[in-house]
Amino acid sequence: MQVLTSDQLPKYQNRANQIVLTRQLLESLQDAMNRDMPYKSLQRAFGCGEWIKVVNGAVTSHFCGNRFCLVCNRIRTAKLINGYKIPLEKLPDLQFLTLTVVNCDHNGLPDLIRAMYRCFYKAKDNLRKQGIKVLGIRKLEITFNDIQNTYHPHFHCIVSGQIPGLAMIDEWLRLNPTSILKAQDIQNADQNAVMELFKYFTKLKSNNSYSENISILALKNIIFAIRGVRIFQPFGVKMEKSTYQKPQIDDIQTHDVYYWNGSNWVNKENKPIFGDIRIWNKTLQFSNVFEFDRE
Numbered sequence: 001m002q003v004l005t006s007d008q009l010p011k012y013q014n015r016a017n018q019i020v021l022t023r024q025l026l027e028s029l030q031d032a033m034n035r036d037m038p039y040k041s042l043q044r045a046f047g048c049g050e051w052i053k054v055v056n057g058a059v060t061s062h063f064c065g066n067r068f069c070l071v072c073n074r075i076r077t078a079k080l081i082n083g084y085k086i087p088l089e090k091l092p093d094l095q096f097l098t099l100t101v102v103n104c105d106h107n108g109l110p111d112l113i114r115a116m117y118r119c120f121y122k123a124k125d126n127l128r129k130q131g132i133k134v135l136g137i138r139k140l141e142i143t144f145n146d147i148q149n150t151y152h153p154h155f156h157c158i159v160s161g162q163i164p165g166l167a168m169i170d171e172w173l174r175l176n177p178t179s180i181l182k183a184q185d186i187q188n189a190d191q192n193a194v195m196e197l198f199k200y201f202t203k204l205k206s207n208n209s210y211s212e213n214i215s216i217l218a219l220k221n222i223i224f225a226i227r228g229v230r231i232f233q234p235f236g237v238k239m240e241k242s243t244y245q246k247p248q249i250d251d252i253q254t255h256d257v258y259y260w261n262g263s264n265w266v267n268k269e270n271k272p273i274f275g276d277i278r279i280w281n282k283t284l285q286f287s288n289v290f291e292f293d294r295e
Contacts, residue, residue: 008059009274012265017283018070019049019260024287028216029068029223032292045069050260052273067231068223080198080232083239084137091135091160091237094189096197099157099172101179103150106221113140113153113225120155123171124235132167135160135236139197140229144218146291151222156197158189198232213291 026045041064048064049071063072088094099120104112124134136159143152159165165186173179187193258265258273265273 009276012274013277014074015049015071016264016277017280018074020263020279020283021286022048022068022070024290025068025070025219028287028290028292029220032216032220041066048072052258052265054256054258054273067226068219077198080239081195083241084198084234084237085194086240087237088137088158088194093161094136094194095159095162095165095186096189096193097136097157097159097165097168098154098185099168100152100154100183101176103145103148103152105150106218106225109142109151109153109221109225113142113229116140116153116155117229119172119175123168123175126171127164127167130167132164133236134164134168137197137232137234137237139233140226140231142222142226144215144222146213146215146218151218151225158194158197162186213289215291217292 023046026042030042044064045066045068047062048066048069049061052059052061063069063075065072067073099116101112101116120138127134136157138155138157141154141156143154144150145152157165157168159168169181169184169186172184173181256267258267263279264277267273
């Protein structure tokens with residue numbers, strides 16, 4: 001029995017694989033966090049996307065909203081692209097700007113991130129006072145160096161104009177005297193650069209290209225370091241409002257409801273919402289690259 005149309009299959013096949021990936025990640029994070037993770041947050045993440053309701057072809061589901069959830073990250077990324085892509089493209093001379101600081105260990109990561117935000121606001125304000133207006137959007141990204149066992153927080157920005165971008169680098173270096181010029185970067189922002197900005201705030205794999213491992217402890221440290229931190233921040237750019245109208249579904253008991261069974265969504269008669277959803281081998285083997293002995 002196929003409830004949804006065939007053109008919807010790729011979307012839900014991807015989501016099914018993301019659920020399997022996320023649950024493997026959550027189980028490992030749960031062990032690494034030693035119960036430091038809020039119980040409600042963890043339970044909400046385990047239940048992300050576990051049911052689907054279908055009413056006359058309209059579909060709704062439940063999402064946890066956690067930053068470490070791969071399902072919600074994908075949805076969040078799509079919303080950001082849809083909301084900011086056109087407003088950014090309307091700005092002249094888009095530049096892809098990278099602002100970096102010296103790497104730190106996990107103990108210093110939270111304070112360093114907050115210091116970076118203060119420096120960014122200060123640099124932008126100093127330029128405003130000089131008559132230089134900086135327009136665009138900023139994203140925090142954090143990578144882990146598994147050779148040096150350090151963290152690399154940095155800002156990726158799309159800004160309008162090379163002059164404001166270069167001025168931001170000058171102010172950034174003045175406010176961060178330990179940073180070096182060659183670690184900062186500015187270049188013309190093509191379509192790929194705009195899309196790159198909206199990818200996840202942390203890369204699961206190490207930024208050491210020779211490693212295929214994912215450090216669970218490093219990911220734990222990053223998750224705790226960015227609590228209460230806004231990952232994306234526009235300045236002088238407004239997000240376009242979505243025209244999407246959420247389906248109005250009243251009573252869960254009066255509609256077709258499908259629950260996640262580990263590889264597909266099935267109804268109370270155990271009939272799947274799709275008969276041909278596949279969980280890929282690389283998804284099932286995801287936890288094989290987890291590493292637990294880094295702190």
